[in-house]
Amino acid sequence: MKSLVEHRPARQRGAPLYFQVYTVIRQWIVSGKCTPGEPLPGEQELAQSFGVARVTVRTAMANLQREGLVEKRRGLGTYVAQAQPAHTTVRASMADVLRHVREIGRGTTVRLLGVEDVGVPPGLRDVFGGESSLQRIVRVRSVGGEPLLHVVTYLPRAVADRLDASALRSRPLLELFEQAGIELRSGRQTVGASVADPTVARALHVEVGEPLLLIRRLHCDARLRPVEYLEVLAPARRFELHMELDANHLGSIEPHRAD
Numbered sequence: 001m002k003s004l005v006e007h008r009p010a011r012q013r014g015a016p017l018y019f020q021v022y023t024v025i026r027q028w029i030v031s032g033k034c035t036p037g038e039p040l041p042g043e044q045e046l047a048q049s050f051g052v053a054r055v056t057v058r059t060a061m062a063n064l065q066r067e068g069l070v071e072k073r074r075g076l077g078t079y080v081a082q083a084q085p086a087h088t089t090v091r092a093s094m095a096d097v098l099r100h101v102r103e104i105g106r107g108t109t110v111r112l113l114g115v116e117d118v119g120v121p122p123g124l125r126d127v128f129g130g131e132s133s134l135q136r137i138v139r140v141r142s143v144g145g146e147p148l149l150h151v152v153t154y155l156p157r158a159v160a161d162r163l164d165a166s167a168l169r170s171r172p173l174l175e176l177f178e179q180a181g182i183e184l185r186s187g188r189q190t191v192g193a194s195v196a197d198p199t200v201a202r203a204l205h206v207e208v209g210e211p212l213l214l215i216r217r218l219h220c221d222a223r224l225r226p227v228e229y230l231e232v233l234a235p236a237r238r239f240e241l242h243m244e245l246d247a248n249h250l251g252s253i254e255p256h257r258a259d
Helices: 017-030 043-050 054-066 097-102 165-169 173-179 198-204
Strands: 070-073 077-080 090-093 108-119 133-143 146-156 186-195 211-220 226-235 239-242
Touching (some): 043 054, 054 070, 146 198, 173 226
Antiparallel strands (some): 146 226
16 A cells, blocks of 8 residues: 555546545445455654645545445454445447447436526537527436436427427436427537536545546437437546557557657
8 A cells, every 4th residue: 555655646626625535545446456354554754745634534434434345343454345335337339339338227217306498508509509598407306315307308399399398207208208299310429528516426426526527418319310319427436448559549648659
C-alpha cells in the first residue's frame, strides 16, 4: 500500500476534496491494487499523502465503509473489506452501448420521475427544426433494485401524442413505439463523460461530482425524421466499453510528431 500513496493525485476542479480522496482509494480497491483483508494507511498518513486535512480523509473513509469496501477493526485500524459488495457491471461494445444495457437482465425496472412539455433546448434546435415544443420524459432504470441509468428523453409532439402515456411508468419506449406503429430505421450515438449534479446524484444514489458516462442518442424513422433524442447518464464505475481491433487499428497510440 505504501507505493500507492507516494504520489499525490492532482486535484480536480469542482470536486469536493473528500470525494477526490474517496475516488482514488476506491479505485485502488476495485482495481485489485489492494487485496481483501489488507490494512489501509492511517488517517494521518493518508492526509499527508493527499495534502488534505484528517477530517477530509475521515469523511472519505466513512463513504467507503458505507459502500462496504472497507471495514474498521477496533484498535487495529481500517482494512479492505474481506467480502466486496456485488455490483452489476455492464460490458458494452462501443458500437451500441444501449443495446447491451437492454440485455443486462429481466430484473430491470423503471421509475418515472417526470413528464412535461418544454421548449426546444438550444442544443437540440438543429435536431428538431420546426418544432415549437417537445415532451420531456425523465426516468431511472434499475437492476436488482440498484439505480443504473438516468434517462432524459425528448419526443416531438406528433410522436408523444401517439404513445400510451400510462405505460411510461413500466414499459420501454421502444415497445411503445412498436405498439404505435412507429418504426426506427436509423440514428447516431455519441459517448462522453459528465459528473453527477445534485439531482442526478439523488436519483442514482451516488455522490455529487461522481464521474458519469454520458450517452447521447438520436433515433429517426424511415424518412429521417427525428423520433426521439436521449441523454443517458450512468456511473462510470459500472460500465466497461470495449471494441474489437483489426490490423488497421494496431498501430501505436502515441501521437505522431513532425520532424
